[in-house]
Amino acid sequence: MKKLLSIDDEPMMLKCLSKALKSRGYELLVTTDPEEGLKMLRERDDICLALLDVKMPKKNGFEIYRELKQFKKIPVLFVTAYPMAFSTKTDSVVEMWQTEFADGTTDIIYKPFDLPTLFEKVEGLIGKPTGSGAKK
Amino acid sequence: MIAPNDLDINRSIRKVLVKHWVDLGRLFIRSAHGKVTIHGTLDRITGTKEDLSPVLVETIVNEVQRLHGVERLTIDFVNWKKHQGSWSQIEQDHKLIHSKGQTTEQHQQTSYHIT
Numbered sequence: 001m002k003k004l005l006s007i008d009d010e011p012m013m014l015k016c017l018s019k020a021l022k023s024r025g026y027e028l029l030v031t032t033d034p035e036e037g038l039k040m041l042r043e044r045d046d047i048c049l050a051l052l053d054v055k056m057p058k059k060n061g062f063e064i065y066r067e068l069k070q071f072k073k074i075p076v077l078f079v080t081a082y083p084m085a086f087s088t089k090t091d092s093v094v095e096m097w098q099t100e101f102a103d104g105t106t107d108i109i110y111k112p113f114d115l116p117t118l119f120e121k122v123e124g125l126i127g128k129p130t131g132s133g134a135k136k
Numbered sequence: 137m138i139a140p141n142d143l144d145i146n147r148s149i150r151k152v153l154v155k156h157w158v159d160l161g162r163l164f165i166r167s168a169h170g171k172v173t174i175h176g177t178l179d180r181i182t183g184t185k186e187d188l189s190p191v192l193v194e195t196i197v198n199e200v201q202r203l204h205g206v207e208r209l210t211i212d213f214v215n216w217k218k219h220q221g222s223w224s225q226i227e228q229d230h231k232l233i234h235s236k237g238q239t240t241e242q243h244q245q246t247s248y249h250i251t
Contacts, residue, residue, distance in 0.1 A: 083161060088183035097181075101154045104147035108161035120164050124146050 002129050003046050004122070005029045007037035007064060008053035008079065017051065017079075020115055025129030026122070034059035041068055049126045054080035062096060069100045075125040081111040140205040142167035148203045149174070156196050157184045170207035174200065177214045188216075190223040197223075 004026055008014050014030040021028045029047065031037045034056060041047060050068060052061035061078055062085075068076070086108065088094050100106065109121045140148070145167040153160060162177040178196075180188055188196075193216055201209050216223050 078161075080161075083159065084182050086159065086161070086181045088157065088181060088185075090183075097154060097157070102151060104149070104151035104154065106160075107150065108159070110161045117164070120166065124165050124167075125143070127143055 001025065001027045002048050002126060003027045003029060003044075004049045004051060004126075005031070005037060005040055005047045006051040006053075006079075007031055007034055007056075007061070008051070009056040009058075010053070013053070013079075017118075020118060021122070024119055024122075034064050038064060038067055041072055041074075047074065049075050049077060049122065051077045051079050054078055054082060054085045062092065065100065065106075066096065073103075073105070075105045075107070077121055077125060078106070078108045079111065080108070083110055142169070145170070145172060145203065145205045148205070149200050152196060152199045152203070156188075156192065157181055158188075158196065167206075170205055171210075172200070172206050172208065173210040173212065175212040175214075178216050190225075193223040 002025075004021060006014055006017050006028055008017075008030070009032050011032060014028075014032065018028040018030055028051075029040060031040065035058075037050075041050060052064055054061040061080070065076055065078075068074075086093055086097075088097075105125070107121055107125055109118065146165050149165050149167075149172065150160060153163065157180045159177075159179050159181045162179060163174060164176045166173040166175075178188065178193065180186075186192075197209070197211060200206065211218075213226075215226050217226050218224075
């Protein structure tokens with residue numbers, strides 16, 4: 001079963017994502033703590049996709065993303081309710097867009113979203129789930 | 137040359153979109169054995185100096201079409217249509233728009249929502 005990790009400061013969001021992705025045949029690891037999430041990504045080799053919330057109090061999704069990209073090349077799906085977060089008016093976003101985004105392994109999903117939208121984004125990055133519980 | 141798999145194709149398409157500052161959050165890519173569908177709203181991310189033009193849309197579509205492994209490309213943009221060989225923007229009913237790229241109609245299609 002493909003394992004994903006979601007870092008989001010909203011426990012309810014993590015619960016919903018976990019339930020949804022499990023129903024599709026993925027296993028979702030979750031944490032509200034960015035540092036714990038980065039530690040998991042560093043230490044585990046079985047995580048094939050990171051879902052990152054953008055706006056978080058301790059460390060935002062962009063900071064996590066840039067740290068992650070320094071030690072691991074796995075696909076990332078940004079999950080955010082703020083399309084304006086991706087603006088060329090912010091230098092760091094421009095730099096990130098031209099460097100890390102340019103390899104094509106990053107995608108974005110805007111909240112609110114429905115399940116088919118979530119599955120389409122996830123499957124577009126890592127493919128369909130495999131193993132028991134996978135839905136065709 | 138070995139044909140790339142569908143995930144490689146998706147990745148190549150995202151590279152093209154990122155190069156043109158296209159908002160990935162409003163577009164969806166599906167690839168199956170080289171048959172690619174791109175649907176959703178084609179727009180640039182906030183703050184870009186230049187909006188997409190018909191010529192730029194054609195350029196993006198052509199670049200995707202030419203990618204290795206893309207055998208057939210189906211385009212279904214919410215906000216652009218091709219008519220008599222050229223792209224034009226579709227007037228959107230702003231009353232239906234909740235947020236960028238998501239309309240009331242789209243929300244009514246499914247019963248599950250994650251907010």
